[in-house]
Amino acid sequence: MVESLLAQAEMNGSVNVAMNIAFGIIATVMIFAAFSVVTTKNVVHAALYLVVVLAGVAAQYILAAAEFVAVSQVMVYIGAVMVLFLFGIMLTRAQIGKEEGLNNSGWQLGIPVALLLFGLMAYVIVDTYEDTVIGERTPFATEGISDQVLAPFLVPFLAISFVLLAAAIGAIVLARKD
Amino acid sequence: MLAAEETYKSLELSSGWFMENAWLIALIPAVAFVLIIAFGKKMPFKGAEFGLASIGASLVIATGAGIQWMQRTDSADHGGEAAQGMASGVRGALRAAEGAEAKPFIDPVVSQWVWWQNSGLEFGIGSHIDGLSILLLWLVAFISFLVQIFSLDYVRGDRRYTHFFAALTLFSSGMLVMVMASNMVQLILGWEIMGLCSFMLIGHWWEDSYNSHSALKAFFTVRVGDVGLLIGTAILFFGSNQWAVDNLGTNGFDIRAIQAWALSGDGSSWTLLMASVALFIAAIGKSGQFPFHTWLPDAMAGPTPVSSLLHSSTMVVAGVFLVARIYPVFWEGFNIANGGLSFIAIIGGITIIIAALLAFVQDDIKKVLAYSTVSQLGYMMLGLGTGAWLPAVFHVFTHAFFKCCLFLAAGSISHSGSHHSFDMKKDMGGLRKFMPITFGAWCVSTLALTGVIPFAGFWSKDEIIDNVGDAGYTFLFWVGLFGAALTAMYMTRATYLTFFGDPRGAAAGIHHDADHGYATEHRETLVTAATIDRELVTVGAAPKSLGAAAAHGDDHGDDHGDDHGDHGDHGDHGPHESGKLILIPIVILAVLALTSGFANPTPLAGDALGLNLGEGVELIKEYVEPRAEAVSLDIAAGHAGESVQLLEPGFVPNEAAGFVPNEAAGFVPAAGDKKAGCGRSTPEVGTVCYFPAVSHAVPTLSKILLSLGVVAIGYAAAIGFCIAFYKNKHPKLVGLTERSRIARGGYLFLKNKYYLDALYQNVFVYFVSRPLAKATYWFNQNVLDAAVDGVGAGGKRAGEFVYKNIDQKLVDGAVNASGTIASETGHGLQPIQSGRVNHYASLLFGAAAVGAIVLVILNVS
Amino acid sequence: MLAVNFLLLAAVLFCIGVFGVIARRNAVMVLMSIELILNAVNLNLVAFALMNNNQEGQVFALYVIAIAAAEVGVGLAMVLMIYRNRKSIALDELSEMKG
Structure with a gap:
């Protein structure tokens, strides 16, 4: 993976290798955590995984030169919204621990819909922005x-x-x- | 820009306080409306003083602004020319070749207050003063003022007197807001205020269900058109916004930007066509053009001052104004430049004839005038649709005076002559002896309406007809002439029935309490052959429909509510002349009906008739018609107002625009080249046009004599008919509708207004108002069952054996299937409505994905 | 750095969020999935701001964060009320909207 990124860097001078590596790592963690949010059997765990996703999004904002949005993300989401969620979980007396029946009876329906949407969006995004390169940019x-x-x-x-x-x-x- | 600098000459235009503060014209009545609502009932004149004072103030400001606009135009023509030295030489050459066409474009005076601003999109409200808006502003203020004076006496003692004045004042404000609009948002605002006021005023006596029904009909019919206005505005915005931002620094709601964009040649013709059609549907609705004219005659249920102000002279010309205001859009959209047979002209032509024919079978004096209004609006549309912008606008101007005068005269008759009845056959006749002033004013206005020579209508209507013929629309030219003859005929009939012959009904002093016009005749939705031949009921003869009228109860129609005692004094005395407050506006309007045509008499017509009117008498052409000259873009973009730099035509050597080089005097245009100029060819890079180069017909003596002759024939035929039918009761004519099938059929067809109301009511409304499910049910029951029956019958013929098989297997199956389908259409979608949020979410996202896929496929392929 | 990176990551997060909204039975979990969707959109907005060298995207992202905070507040209050009335926040038991 590193080699391919380096090769990419050679091909196109404006690609920052460190940034790409950072992006890849954070993105992997985020996707894993997001996947856990919607699959875990434990409500509290889901909330904690959501914190990871939100923090990852904040990190991506910093990579995208939007440090003010990143700070707002941390303060509003991780600081306030997550507390609200935890209170919500607590007040609705969800089990702290594994819980059966967190999914609907027809939850499998979500898989084709999500895959369909993803396929569509991936096609459109790649088709449109295949070669668009974002150059280095000082933060706004x-x-x-x-x-x-x-x-x-x-x-x-x-x-x-x-x-x-x-x-x-x-x-x-x-x-x-x- | 370096080279271009030399070709643009700076032109100093005068401005003034009145023009820059023209927004006060609309604001003052709006404030007055609030004051009337809040304090009106406590005031000595019950709020009427606020209305009158505010409209008076508006009239003063409008007059001042008009004078300043004239000065501004003059300052461009004279001061500008003198300052430019050589330019005048070029102008002279142009004038010689094209007939004084090359005058500089006069920049409008715009004062705006931005009330919404978001991400570069600004909505302003304010005033946009140019020739067209100043003409309409003054006209609306003037007519409103006179009508309010008239109303002081006419609606005195009404139970909603204060509210009447409030609505009348708000209406004026709305119309003024619309007329001075500099962007489409403000125009829509004024347009809708007028719609609301029209609704309130038609239903002023809403206790009578006929009136409230008429108000609703008017409101909904116009509303159908208003959808077109919104759609058209949206199309124009999305079409022109980017262009406006790039070139003018405004946005796609700005009317000037829309005008310039339409003429720039950058918009696609499809966009322009769609926008024109949508906007014209709005104009059809508001201006009562075919097929949406049906609301206007019913709108006469309102008090007469309302009919006079809203539904004849001002509000109904809003549609005409809309077309005139963004004329470049229609010019390009309907390809008027190249003589395309435009939608506008066709609708206008149809409207002229059908409305004029309908006016023949009306017994209600106001309905005759209403159909006459529809017909005259058709003339305006016809003019606009064939490129005769100036005559159409001029006709708006003159028509307002004489039609308003006719309505006020009708109001005066009903007020003092026929005891609140508008029925010409039952309650009028012979009134000329009792009401000489009203009669005189009526005659002057009738002559003006029919286009007899020195009266106002001649100068405007004939100019329209003349221009239509000149632009090459021969058929529509004859339609216009035929319409003029019809106008003369139905107006003669109305005049005869009202003022000549023997007095009948209320005019003869018979006072029956329950006899109030609208209560009787106009409720019948369809007229049948049995009831068509209403003869004139003179004194002595028992009034035929009196019993029916009495059955309709006590307090109907154009009656002034509970306060009947106020009219007791004249109720017993029979017809007499009205009071001063009613007569003064009528007389003023009659004088204007006689003279307003001289605001724009075509000099050549004057010459042809041996009248030397001198030069420069075409005031409307000089000051109202925007000059079709390109304006340099960079200057026009900025501050509107103080100084504008203009492209001098002829300084830019451009063969495409019709100019060829000439060493001696700069450049002279190729004479007679109609294919060049604004609206006919794309403007130069760096310049914009705001108005297309419309052509003007050159009147000839033969054409004038032709149209006058047509009108004279109309008059002669109508007078002969009236005397034979109504006075002498010629045996061949009386009862013709009973003897002749054709005559009866035609009469019924007209009397029922071409069955359009029945069509709308029974077909459109019926289907729209029923749920669609009912239609599906009907389809299941009738069509599917009929198909099944057909299959069954075919099987029967094929033979017993086959019949049994088919019956058992196919038909029964089909019957069962059709039953299942009927059930499934109802229940099939039910499982989807599980009530579970997750299901809804998956449906939502799934549907979005499928929709997006469709879009992607469409885009890729 | 390629623009596709941000946009694809946002698309993945969005689709996971959609799956969560459809699949989850617990109302609080559905709200969490909605947060995922909102964050995916925000990521897109910021990425476009970066691509176009224009801060308007960031401004919109901030606005979306503000709206999301309001949405979570009201949403959780509603969940609490539902819980109080029915002693359950399982969405498939809430079928009053069934037609």
Whole structure:
């Protein structure tokens, strides 16, 4: 694998070998963890595997020169969303340990649908971006994001603020014991 | 750009406060609407003062803006020419060859406030002042003002007086918003406000179910068209957005960008055709063109000022305005430049004739005028569809005055002459003696409508017909002339029935409480042969339909609600002339019906008739028609307003555009080359066109005499008929519909409005309103069973033995199968609805995958 | 680095998420699978931002993160309520929508 990457690097000068290796390792871990999320028989394990996937996504963001998004990913997903999930698991009294019947009766239906979708997307992606090479790039300045958020995308930003407020109120109303 | 710099001359255009603040024209009535709703009932005049004051203020600003627009145009023509020295020489050469066509494009004055901005897409609201919008702004403000004055007296004492004025004011605001729109979003906003107000005002007396039914009919019919407006706008946006961003720095909703894009030759002809068709469907709905004209006569259920303002002179021309506003789209989409027989012209021609024919069989004076309006709108569409932009817009202008005047006169008659009845046969006749002023105004407007010479309609309608003929549409030319003759005939009939002969019914002083026009005649959906021949009921004879009218209860139609006591004083006295508040607007409009044609009399027509009108009298052509001259792109992109640099035609040697080099005087155009110029050839790189080079017909004496002769024949025939039929009751004519099958058939066909209402009601609505399942059920029951029966019958003929086999095996199987199919169509999809989220998810993703695969296959192959 | 890498990884994550949504019976697990799908989309957005040298993709990714947080909050609250009412969060027992 390393040789093939090196060969690739020779062919195309702009390919960064270290980056490719890092990407490959992280991607492998992510795919394994994601697969475990949907196959494991233990709900808590699934949540922990999900942490691995989310952390992997954050690492990929750093590779893709989006360090602010990466930091947000870590803080929001791993920090907040995962805690919510763990609380959700706890409050719904799922077994801590192996559990039977985590899958539907017709769960096999998911396999052809997922494979069909993947085949389709892989074909389209490879067909379109086969030769596109991303050159080395210095990370974007975070300042740029603030410029984008506060000028051209201000209205969606405000809209999202309202959505979050509504979601917070809605969650409280729904979860309250009456 | 270095070389190009020399060819562009800077042109200073004057501007002014009124033009830059023209948005106030629409804003003031909108504010007034809120004030009327909030405080109207507490005010001494019940809110009418807000409406009148706001429309008055709008009228003042519109007038100021109009004057400033004229100054702006003049500043371009005179100041610009003088500053450019040599340019005037070139202009002179052009003028000699093409007849003063080469005047610079006048940049509109745009004031915008951006209320939505996201990722480069901006929506603005504001004013866009050019010749067309200033003409309509002034017209709407003026007519609204007069109609509000008229309404002060006419609807006095109505139980929803305040709301009436609120809706009337909001309507004016909506129309003004639409007229001054600089982007399609604002145009749609104004368009929909008008639709809402039209609905509210038609159903003003909603206690009567006929009125609310008419309001709903109007609303839904126009709504069908509005779908076209939305679709057309979307098509235009996606077609022109990238071009607009690249070239003009605006977006695909901007009307100027749409105009320029349509003429740039960059849009595909299919896109333009689709957009034109969609937008024209909207115009058909709003302007009551065939086949969506059916709502307009029913809209007369509203109070007369509403009919006068909305449904004759302003709102219904919104469709015409839409076509005129983004004319380049239609010009290119329907290929008007090359004399393509456009959808617009065909619809306009059909509408002229069918609406005029329908006007013959109406007994209701307002419905005669309504069909007349439809017919006249057909003329405008016909003009637009054949490239006669200017005459069509001019006809909007003149038509507003005389048609508004006719409606107000009809309102005056019903108010004071016939005790709230609009039935010409039952309650009118001989009114000229009682209402001389109304009669005079009516006659002037009728002459204007029919196109008799010095009156307004002549100058505009004849110009349309003339241009249609000149553009090579001979058949439509004759259609237009035939329509003019029909107009003269039905207007003569209406005039005779209303003002001449012996007084009948209410006009004769017979006062029957329950006799209120709409309550009786117009509820019958279909007229049958038994009821067709209503004779005139004169004094002494028992009114035939009185009993039927009385059966319809107490408080119907164009009545002013509970406050009947207000009218007690004249109810007993028979017909008399109306009060000042009603007469003043009518007289003003009548004067304008006489004179407004002189805003744009074709000088050559004047010459041909021996009238020396001098030069420069074609005000509408001078100030309203946009000049079809290319404008250099980089300057036009930026700030609209103060100064614009213009491409001087002739400075750029371009043979394709019709200019050939000439050493002596720069360049002169190839004379008579109609294939060049904006809208006929692609504009130069770096320039855009905003308006196509429409051609103008040169009127000739023979054509004028022909059209006047046609009108005269129409008048003569109609007067002769009226005297013979209504006055002398000629035995051969009376009862003709009972004796002759053809006459009866034709009469019934017209009386039932070509059965279009029945078609819509019984076919379209019936099928749409029933669930589709019912149709499927019907199919199962009738078609499949019939097929099975057919198979069975065939088997019977083939022989007993075979019959038994087939019956047992095939037919029974087929019957069972058809039963199973019927059951399965109902139950077949049921298992999918398992109620399980996971199943739904897999179906969703599976369907998305299959859909995407289809798209990929389509793209690859 | 090839653009295909990011996009294929995102496609894999997306399809695993889809499988999870279809196959899982536990409502909390379905929500986790939805998080996988959202992250796959985000990864795509960031990758396109990198390819086009344009930060708008990152801005959208941030917005998606914000929406995802709201979605998890409301989703888990609903799951809690379902659990409280039925003492079970097995999705195949929830078939009120059956037609």
